[in-house]
Amino acid sequence: MNKLRTLSTAVAALAVTAGLAGCGSDDSTTAGNADQVSGTVTVFAAASLTETFKQLGTEFEAAHPGVKVVYSFGASSALAEQIKQGAPADVFASAAPANMQQVVDAGEVQGSPATFASNRLEIAVPKGNPGKITGLADFGKTEPKLALCAEQVPCGAAAKKVFEIAGITPQPDTREQDVKAVLTKVTLGEVDAALVYRTDVQAAGGKVEGIDFPESGKAVNAYPIAPLAEAPNAKAAAAFVDFIKSDQAKQVFAGAGFDTP
Structure with missing residues (x-):
């Protein structure tokens, strides 16, 4: 009888121990959930990233239900x-290393920027090509109506470089x-080429x-991204940057016509 009582006590002790271990496991899971990112992450991004970043933002929000990407x-x-002047942002994605x-x-960046994609120029003409544009040389003519980016922005700096390479004024x-404003001129038919x-x-x-046009390959723009030093939501900023560098994001960029590292 004593042996049975001793065995029963031992079993009960094991049950209590297992129960405590289970509680410890639940606490760990709760702590892990607490570490998940939440809140709003504000991303400053080059205009040429509009479509891809909106898609990737939706995917990021789906993977992190507590996060809203703005x-x-x-x-x-x-x-x-704007960032240098103190605008509140968590992440900066630039269309050129110089601006980054x-x-x-x-002193506004946390860590080192990482290149996540690259892009090159192409001549855009309205549907049907009413201006009969054939190549880069047409940008040196006065007859067609032409649009370019301002030289201080990445697409304008790249255009300046290709014109210098081609010997065209x-x-x-x-x-x-910005490049979207230039593209709008083409879609509205306000210019013959851009x-x-x-x-x-x-x-x-x-x-x-x-x-x-062949010169485009000699003026490729690299796109760097980085979390900002004064990010209001540093944890979400780091998570978003990691996501943009992921294989999942690379597939989206490739599908949109970007080159990826």
């Missing part, structure tokens, strides 16, 4: 200046502050037609 798209040069470097030099009728990124031509679908 964007400010525009010229990388303008976004960099301005933010780095101002461009004759633009308008210079716009230089935009090939990803913008693809994103426009059948509204415009694209014409490749």
Whole structure:
């Protein structure tokens, strides 16, 4: 009888121990959930990233139900200046290393920026090519109506480089502050041709037609991304940057016409 009582006591002790271990496991799970990102993550991103980042933001939110991604798209040069002036943002994605470097030099970046994609220029013409544009040489003529990005923004700097390589002095009728504004001129038929990124031509679908030119391969823009030092939501910022560098994101960028590392 004593042996049975002793065995019963031992079994009960084991049950209590197992129960405590189970409680410890639940606490661990709860702690892990508490570490998940939440809140709003504000992303300043180059205008040429509009479509891809919106798609990726939706996927990021699906993977992190407690997070809302908010964007400010525009010229990388303008976004960099806003960050240096103290605009509240968590992440900066630039269409050129030079604009990212301005933010780095101002001490506004956490860690080192990482290149996640690259892009190159393409000639965009309205559907049907009413201006009969054949190549880059047409940008040196006064007859067609032409649009370019302002030289201080990445698409404008890339355009300047290709014109120098080709030995062409461009004759633009308008210079716009970001690549989406340039593309709009084409889709509305206000110009006969413009230089935009090939990803913008693809994103426009059948509204415009694209014409490749060989010099574009000599003025490729690298796109760096980084969390910001004064990010209001540092944890979500780090998670978003990691997501943009992931294989899942690379597939989205490739599908949109970007090159990826």
